[in-house]
Amino acid sequence: MEATKVVDAKGLACPMPIVKTKKAMNELETGQVLEIHATDKGAKNDLAAWAKSGGHELMKHEEESDVLKFWIKKG
Amino acid sequence: MAVKPMTSKEVAKKVMNKEPFFILDVRNEGDFADWKIEGENFDYFNIPYFELLDGVEVIMDKIPTDKEVLVVCAKEGSSVMIAEFLSEAGLSVSYLVGGMKAWSEHLEPINIGNLKDGGEIYQFVRLGKGCLSYMVVSNGEAAIIDSTRMTNVYIDFANSINAKITHVFDTHLHADHISGGRVIAEMTHATYWLPPKDAAEVTFEYRALEDGTEVTIGTTAINIHALYSPGHTIGSTTFVVDDQYLLSGDTLFIDSIGRPDLAGLAEDWVADLRESLYKRYRELSEELVVLPAHFMILEELNEDGSVAEKLGTLFAKNHGLNIEDEEVFRKLVTENLPPQPNAYQEIRETNMGKINPDEEKQREMEIGPNRCAVR
Structure with missing residues (x-):
């Protein structure tokens, strides 16, 4: 999946993955995709809920040797 | 500010x-x-x-x-x-x-009372999850019953009162929380007791806790007497401590009774649960103080934060002990049960020693309330 921007939140604890994601998202245009890498397990539920409440679309997420990867399309 | x-x-x-x-x-x-x-x-x-x-x-x-x-x-x-x-x-x-x-991991120790020949019994209240565990102390020796995975709390507490942990028990194979029993027993070289009918699949050594087993703590005779009381699980065992306290595990709670479905066999174990609650417990002294392995709601806490009530009072007030019709009882404990505890199958497998999740995973598995009762 083609991402416009990548946020590296690996090694960061809650709330930093969401804080960084939100900041990066502000710089994108509607329809563009943000890729997020995190290691905090809680990021999964929080990013999904945050995307939903902000009108964004969580398109895909996968787990690669302890790194959680997310692709969120700006709404 | x-x-x-x-x-x-x-x-x-x-x-x-x-x-x-x-x-x-x-x-x-x-x-x-x-x-x-x-x-x-x-x-x-x-x-x-x-x-x-x-x-x-x-x-x-x-x-x-x-x-x-x-x-x-x-x-x-x-x-x-x-x-x-x-x-x-x-x-x-x-x-x-x-x-x-x-x-979820905080434990609050409360002194429940004294034993006849000296010694005390402590209840460890896990407010965040509603789990209750116990330490029986006599003459420098301690026994732990239904411990949580926060093993250091018990070991430190025993040290603080100069007691050596010699026996560790689980009343049954738990499905809602990870037992610290095996770890404590290994660390302190204590004997770990389990009911064999719940332990058929465990991967480690244990002593078999049978109906009538007597274990003495300390040099004075503080007997822990095991009473087979199946229903919540097929091996569920109750302890009578010092002829004063009834450690009822997940068989009987203050305001509810144990559910028979967490090991997967609700229909099969209804009759056992009924016999344990309506016959075996009826033969005991009503003066015994019931100390269960859980509470579900805050109303079950006494003024001092402990969870304890006389058996006679429970016979009078606990709805689950007052259902005359066997069919109504069967329905209560097999139909419309509350959701099962989070990750209960994985928790059972961990307690059997079949899987060994790391600490963070164990924490995640235990998230949420205990849900071991029906009311």
Whole structure:
């Protein structure tokens, strides 16, 4: 999946993955995709809920040797 | 205004003293709905922290100024951030140190009473999850029953009262929390006892706890007498300690009774559960003080925070002990049961020694209430 921007939140604890994601998202245009890498397990539920409440679309997420990867399309 | 850290121990005091208190829970709505810090005089407001990243103005009118306010999240980080926002907005608030993770693991030891030949029995109340475990102490020796995985709490407590842990018991194979029994036994070279019918698949050594087993703690005769009481699980065993206390495991609670479905065999075990509660327990002295392995609601706590009631009182007041019709009883314990505890199959497998999840995974498996009862 083609991402416009990548946020590296690996090694960061809650709330930093969401804080960084939100900041990066502000710089994108509607329809563009943000890729997020995190290691905090809680990021999964929080990013999904945050995307939903902000009108964004969580398109895909996968787990690669302890790194959680997310692709969120700006709404 | 200053942001203050508040520990689980301080929060536990507020629960037990029934203090008025306000909790701003900044976890996801689903997590809050499923499980929160319960307090009789607590008020709550829930909004996920990520809704507040642009500021807390939107919730300022929801936060009282005449009550202590605690911000709570899963692991601490987000609650510190939100507490700082509130502080910048002029409020004086605290955050929960370690978040709900720490709350779930906090144990509060309470002295339940003295034993006849000297010695004491302590109840360890795990307020965050409703789990109760016990330490029987006599003459420098200690026995632990239904311990949680926070093994250091028991070992440190035994050290603090100069007691050596010699016996560790589980009343049954738990499905709602990970037992610390095996680890404590290994660390202290104590004997680990399990009911063999629940232990058919365990991968480690244990001593078989049979009906009528007598174990003496200390040099004085503080007998722990095992009474086979199947139903919640096929091996479930009750202990009579010092002819005074009935450690009922998950068979009988203060306001409810054990559910027979967590090991998968509700229909098969209904008759066993009925016989244990309506026959075997009926033959015991009504003066025995029932000490269960769980509480479900705060009303089950006594004034001092303990969970204990005379068997005779439970025969009179506990609905689950007063259903005459066997068919009505069968329906109660097999139909419309509450949801099962989080990850209960994995928890059972961990307690059997079949899987060995790391600490973080164990924590995650235990999230949420215990749900071992039917009412």
